[in-house]
Amino acid sequence: MRSLRFLVQRNIALFLNNKLNIILSFASIPVVVSLYVFFLRDFLTDMVGQSGVSPDYVQQLTDRLMFAGLLIVINTTTCFGIIQICVNDMGTGIRKDFLIAPVTPFLILSGYWLTSMLVSCVFTLLTALGGEIFFTYQYGSTLPLCRQLKVLMIILFSSWINSGILLCFAHKLKSTTTFSTFANLYGTVIGFLAGAYLPYYFYPDWMKSMLLWFPPTQLTSIIRREYISVANIWVDTGNRTGFLDAVYQNFGVDLIHKNRILSVLQQWSILILALAVILLYLWVCSYEKTVGKGNSVQKELS
Template sequence: MIQFALRSLKIFFRDKSAVFFSLLAVFIIIGLYVLFLGDMVSVGEMSSDETRFLMDSWIMGGLLAVTSMTTTMGAFGIMVDDQHKKLIKDFNSSPIKRSEIVGGYLLSTFSIGIIITLIALILGQGYIVFAGGEILNLSQLARVCGVLILSVLASSSMVALLVSFFKSNNAFSAASTVIGTLIGFLTGIYVPIGVLPASVQTAIKLFPISHAAALFRQIYTEVSVIKAFEGAPAQVINDFNIELGIVFKAGEKIMEPIHHILVLVATTVVFFGISVYRFNIKKD
């Protein structure tokens, strides 16, 4: 399984275009934020360096959640390509167990997701510092890495189930395009969650990766929200956090971090189990 995973890793990182397009969402979101979104969400009574630091932190937190999904989509392209070229039949006829083949694909996808998302983390931190903000401290960085692992696991499991229904590159590419377009809305990057209709907010909260985005944002904005809202009433800060999707409300209660973690863990277990079952019964 390890050797099979290493094969997929070599194929992915040997293809420079695959690596570039895995990071394309990062560049697009940062570009849109710099050109349009930053001004849109920063207008109002607050207009200071602290506010800019807050919004930079907010967007970069959401960016990590998006990257964890888009990179795993790109990584699973190797499996779809193998199926399209009928290579999977050669693998299945070899002494390698089918479970090891599936495990190799999943392990390589998880590894690729971790590596690319870490690159996005570094790029995001570089942008925040360049814009005059502060870098995450060691405690925050450790928690971000923990959430990053959960986010990539959940994303990998979800995408694995989706991929199990595709055999052609064209169908997979179309699905990747649709998901890549929607993911920015589902994580509240392009439009703040609080300004959307209640039904849309509910749909977003049902999307597991949006919970990863909330966790990332809570960690990223720990310092910046205090600086930006210094002296402001607690209710003002609470309303801001809800509108920007930094925290989620379930009914009248604010969801705690453990609730978001449980959503991601449950998503990983359920989707991973169904995906493995699908691959085991799938006829190539």
């Protein structure tokens, strides 16, 4: 634990010393929010209005649905700064120098993982706080304290798993230029893959079946349930039976698999399984590197 703490402190110090890295990580927040406000909000507001929701609540429901999804996107894009440090360390050979100390390759990767999780979590929580201020000022409604605590836990877990996904993709890259290209591509498509930018029913069936197992898609659905919990009463009032379920299925709050709505327990089971796969993959990759190093040493001695 002491070695892990040292690695995390070192990574955070590098991140804070690079002012441009901090600025770019923070800049991803207004960029993502602006993408929704200027390009998607009117289109999605019209769609929600056409679904039969009362005109008095269309804008609030749309903003709550979309803001919850944007949190998952922001949670991913703010990981890039720390993951870039990981790639840079690999390219410069610093990660190999760490092995002189009594640390394992997996512990080194865990240091980047934990640091990325902490940084991403802080940025996302600040965004969530700003969102609550907006909803209070604009609509006069806030999430109950118990819901806010659930959002906090979801963000923490989301930071953990999104950082792990990025680390799986990036930990073998040896060039920050290559990582920058990858980050641009991943940051562009993650909002669509997670179902944050467009309603879930927009996608073809074959893509839905694939995205069902993509952790950010499940996280978007779970956090949206919390954000629209205050809307359940006034959206459903005066409408036909099953209206609320239909709206939530169409807009990606409820995910359907084999004609059945996934329960929250099933969704969390998928996420925990994904986290286990990430852990196993990173451990195996670390083990391969250790074996490779051992073989190189034996060749030099012979």
